[in-house]
Amino acid sequence: RNKHKPFLLFLSFLHSHTPLLTTKKFLGRSSHGLYGDNVEEMDWMVGQVLDAIDKEGLQNTTLVYFSSDHGGWLERQEGKRQLGGWNGIYRGGKAMGGWEGGIRVPGIFRWPGVLPAGTVIDEPTSLMDIYPTVVHLAGGVLPQDRVIDGQDLMALLQGRVEHSEHEFLFHYCGIHLHAARWHQKDTGAIWKAHYVTPVFRPIGAGACYDRGFCPCFGEGVTQHDPLLLFDLSRDPSEAKPLSADTEPL
Numbered sequence: 369r370n371k372h373k374p375f376l377l378f379l380s381f382l383h384s385h386t387p388l389l390t391t392k393k394f395l396g397r398s399s400h401g402l403y404g405d406n407v408e409e410m411d412w413m414v415g416q417v418l419d420a421i422d423k424e425g426l427q428n429t430t431l432v433y434f435s436s437d438h439g440g441w442l443e444r445q446e447g448k449r450q451l452g453g454w455n456g457i458y459r460g461g462k463a464m465g466g467w468e469g470g471i472r473v474p475g476i477f478r479w480p481g482v483l484p485a486g487t488v489i490d491e492p493t494s495l496m497d498i499y500p501t502v503v504h505l506a507g508g509v510l511p512q513d514r515v516i517d518g519q520d521l522m523a524l525l526q527g528r529v530e531h532s533e534h535e536f537l538f539h540y541c542g543i544h545l546h547a548a549r550w551h552q553k554d555t556g557a558i559w560k561a562h563y564v565t566p567v568f569r570p571i572g573a574g575a576c577y578d579r580g581f582c583p584c585f586g587e588g589v590t591q592h593d594p595l596l597l598f599d600l601s602r603d604p605s606e607a608k609p610l611s612a613d614t615e616p617l
Contacts, residue, residue: 371424374506379417383410384436386444386451403451418478428481431505435495436473438462442575459606461575463582465541466562468606483525491532492551492558497521541584549600560606562596564589 382389388406398404414434421430440453442461452462460467475493477483496518503510504520519533531553539547541564549560566582566589568575576582583589597610608614 371426376502377417381410381413383407383413384453386441388451401449403453428479430479431482432478433498434474434476434478437495439464439469439472442469443577443580457605459574460566460582463541463584464546464566465544465584466539466547466565468560468600468604471539477525484527487527489524491524492534492537492549493521493524493532494518494534494537544584546584556601558600560598560600562592562598564591565596566590 383406384403388402390402390406390409394405394409394412395402396405397408400407418427418432421427421432439455439458439461441463442452442455444450444452455461455469455472458467458469458472460469462470464470494517497520498518500510500516500518501521504522510516523529524532532551535551535553537549537551538545539549544564546564547560547562549558551558564585566576567587568582569578576588579588597615598606598608599610599615600606
């Protein structure tokens with residue numbers, strides 16, 4: 369209905385989140401169980417949206433951005449079945465405001481003729497960047513009476529600049545600051561400081577399996593003094609905290 373004028377379609381999938389509602393057509397399709405089936409159905413649904421854009425001849429005038437709001441929910445299990453996803457090499461998961469597994473999510477962009485295809489950009493950006501990017505593309509002006517935390521992504525996506533405008537990113541769990549990162553542009557290093565981390569249970573586990581969900585404050589977290597410090601450019605799994613002995617700088 370809006371193909372002859374600007375439009376914004378925001379489509380928030382129920383998929384890849386419990387209870388993993390999946391139609392019969394996709395049950396048993398994946399080698400990764402019910403979670404995989406659910407992801408495959410979401411993949412098909414994304415394809416339906418892209419096919420509709422192509423059918424209407426809008427592919428060269430439409431920016432598509434696919435992303436997520438948090439990492440996989442490690443504690444969501446039924447017996448041996450993992451229902452909440454998996455975060456690969458990254459530590460932690462959903463509801464963890466600092467660990468990479470909770471905040472590092474896919475960002476997939478599509479805009480034929482405007483964005484170069486097949487490009488991988490290894491730069492920290494944020495979902496906060498959606499707003500200023502859309503305002504810019506729509507020819508609008510950002511509010512001047514407040515600080516806007518997001519950055520316009522177009523120059524980065526088009527390869528006109530090498531680095532994200534985010535020198536610092538702050539990572540909250542609710543209203544509580546859990547971590548912050550500094551992208552040191554002259555070296556390429558990405559330093560990450562953790563002020564607060566959740567207490568994993570059982571001891572040695574990588575999530576809060578005793579609660580099913582990690583808390584943001586209280587008895588279920590550890591306050592770090594000195595801070596936990598990592599160099600994500602060398603240790604993306606946040607496995608080896610640095611100290612003055614191991615990292616004089």
